[in-house]
Amino acid sequence: MKPQPIEYANASDEVKAVFDDIKTSRNVPDVNNFWKYLANDPVALRRTWSSLKEVMAPGALDPVVKEMVYLAVSVTNNCGYCIASHHAGAEKAGMTPAMFAELMSVVGMANETNRLVNGYRVPIDPAFDK
Amino acid sequence: MKPQPIEYANASDEVKAVFDDIKTSRNVPDVNNFWKYLANDPVALRRTWSSLKEVMAPGALDPVVKEMVYLAVSVTNNCGYCIASHHAGAEKAGMTPAMFAELMSVVGMANETNRLVNGYRVPIDPAFDK
Amino acid sequence: MKPQPIEYANASDEVKAVFDDIKTSRNVPDVNNFWKYLANDPVALRRTWSSLKEVMAPGALDPVVKEMVYLAVSVTNNCGYCIASHHAGAEKAGMTPAMFAELMSVVGMANETNRLVNGYRVPIDPAFDK
Amino acid sequence: MKPQPIEYANASDEVKAVFDDIKTSRNVPDVNNFWKYLANDPVALRRTWSSLKEVMAPGALDPVVKEMVYLAVSVTNNCGYCIASHHAGAEKAGMTPAMFAELMSVVGMANETNRLVNGYRVPIDPAFDK
Amino acid sequence: MKPQPIEYANASDEVKAVFDDIKTSRNVPDVNNFWKYLANDPVALRRTWSSLKEVMAPGALDPVVKEMVYLAVSVTNNCGYCIASHHAGAEKAGMTPAMFAELMSVVGMANETNRLVNGYRVPIDPAFDK
Amino acid sequence: MKPQPIEYANASDEVKAVFDDIKTSRNVPDVNNFWKYLANDPVALRRTWSSLKEVMAPGALDPVVKEMVYLAVSVTNNCGYCIASHHAGAEKAGMTPAMFAELMSVVGMANETNRLVNGYRVPIDPAFDK
Structure with a gap:
């Protein structure tokens, strides 16, 4: 059931x-x-x-940042409920429409370049591996 | 090749x-x-x-927030190169070890509750759908 | 069409x-x-x-275990149809509400710690790589 | 760093x-x-x-089942560390090579049919939605 | 909102x-x-x-191939809107029902063998790494 | 083991x-x-x-198209072995560097817009749902 x-x-x-x-x-x-x-x-x-x-x-990160990160993960995973609830949660914590729009652009770009990296098999630069 | x-x-x-x-x-x-x-x-x-x-x-979101969101998405997608490069990018933009630790906790919880929602088939609350 | x-x-x-x-x-x-x-x-x-x-x-694994694994994967991938049909299939094979609840907790934790591992870039222990 | x-x-x-x-x-x-x-x-x-x-x-599910579910999720998410550590954990809890092989077949099939369902846009049968 | x-x-x-x-x-x-x-x-x-x-x-790849690849990715990610819109887009570009059916089979198999590879921890053949 | x-x-x-x-x-x-x-x-x-x-x-789709779709899915899922083997397979079937580059661009864009759709909660147009 x-x-x-x-x-x-x-x-x-x-x-x-x-x-x-x-x-x-x-x-x-x-x-x-x-x-x-x-x-x-x-x-x-x-x-x-x-x-x-x-x-x-609240801690080293502001609550609004935490809610936006939660939303970013939920959007990446396509969890409809989580997107709706954390969008509301982020707005309650102070996310403006402009902040939401920028957040979506970053999430979109990250999902894009993550795959470009996979496909081109880019090795980690030594400077990033210290 | x-x-x-x-x-x-x-x-x-x-x-x-x-x-x-x-x-x-x-x-x-x-x-x-x-x-x-x-x-x-x-x-x-x-x-x-x-x-x-x-x-x-820089815009409605601080560069360090954008880099942390980029890192959160990359961690969710498990893109090794992207994790390494945006960890470095976020640090350059001001992410401290305490901020990184909190970020990882949020990313972990979001990935967990995203699946609890899926499995329990939770319908969106009307309040979140306006 | x-x-x-x-x-x-x-x-x-x-x-x-x-x-x-x-x-x-x-x-x-x-x-x-x-x-x-x-x-x-x-x-x-x-x-x-x-x-x-x-x-x-039926084989080395019981049918109910196979159905629960199918459900665990479907929950991780957020396939709504598959979650509904394999929830029903698992129940038919013997999954009780208590088993379902524990299954969801394991699936949730696994999705969480998978990302903690990614983010902290944890190297494989030699003991796990033999 | x-x-x-x-x-x-x-x-x-x-x-x-x-x-x-x-x-x-x-x-x-x-x-x-x-x-x-x-x-x-x-x-x-x-x-x-x-x-x-x-x-x-241990609870409603045996520890070996829980470890195998953990492994199934980790394989679906491609978390290399988690695959290695929970493969070891499942073996310690009693998973045999035959059980591992069947587990992989189920995980593979679930990942395949999850996408067939997505692509064919299959609506949930009323019987599965009660 | x-x-x-x-x-x-x-x-x-x-x-x-x-x-x-x-x-x-x-x-x-x-x-x-x-x-x-x-x-x-x-x-x-x-x-x-x-x-x-x-x-x-149009470029090195035909538009219908590009639309089918877009659909394949959307099916893998389970983006319902994207599946619907790129199914329509692929049909407009020339995808027949037979092409769609083969596409789904390839997407299904790829999602399956991707996980078999993860679970069996298959190392890259030297021939594929040149 | x-x-x-x-x-x-x-x-x-x-x-x-x-x-x-x-x-x-x-x-x-x-x-x-x-x-x-x-x-x-x-x-x-x-x-x-x-x-x-x-x-x-070979069928309604050319082998090179099938190999490229396989590669597109593997890149989306970040399966390193599968990316390497199907890159080789696609090249053997006729994929040129220009075709690979366009393929990666499509895969990248699809992964990006899939998330924009999720985040903006875009409802399916009636025309796409017939």
């Missing part, structure tokens, strides 16, 4: 605790679908949320 | 002109291998350099 | 023979869409069914 | 604690290169090891 | 000029959605159209 | 028969490494060779 979402009302206490933390941390009235589906595995839910919170926290 | 690099001394005037512009723009004594291999196709060389110069110029 | 499915009633004898073998082997009343579309190329249909039957037969 | 491995002797106490746990859990005299490189980011090291230990523990 | 298409009537003069050139070059009454979305970034629109016109022009 | 190649002298009669057919079909004195490694699984060896011979035979 196709995986089904777990809504808050039907969730176990373990799942509710994670949902509550997501809602508080993000100041949102409900968690988004990703968490409702992942709640089918409460251990994975807890681990993934805990990891994501740690990884996406 | 395996593609071979074109060194400056053996390059056509058309290729030399692009090499000269790369060297001047980046303030480097020689172009890196990518350009020497792409020089087998002078039209692609000119187009790719011209596009890259336009895309990677 | 977009590829169209070939229904049994309109199929050539060559295609019908493959459809009949699929229906008998799997004990299903009709073939699923994949085969109806591939039937546009009767040679590819025959070859692909023949290969799949050989590859997915 | 290219990422460098952190050897036990030069590691911080935080890193040493993770290395010790890996060595004890796996009963090995030293950690493999992946951990030595990831040790450049002690937070990521701890999180990744903790997640991996949880995900790869 | 989700990216929105720019219709001709609402486009800037810069965007209109590119749209006009696409319509004239392809002899079509309107540009397809790709260009309407990319028009959110007039610089990327101009660069991408200019590059595409140069790359897809 | 790392997979090892099976040389003709040590091969079973079943494997020798496939090797002989490859050598005769291609008019080469020895099979390339791919077949020597795949020979660890004689069933997969026979099936893969038989499929490849069928798929790569």
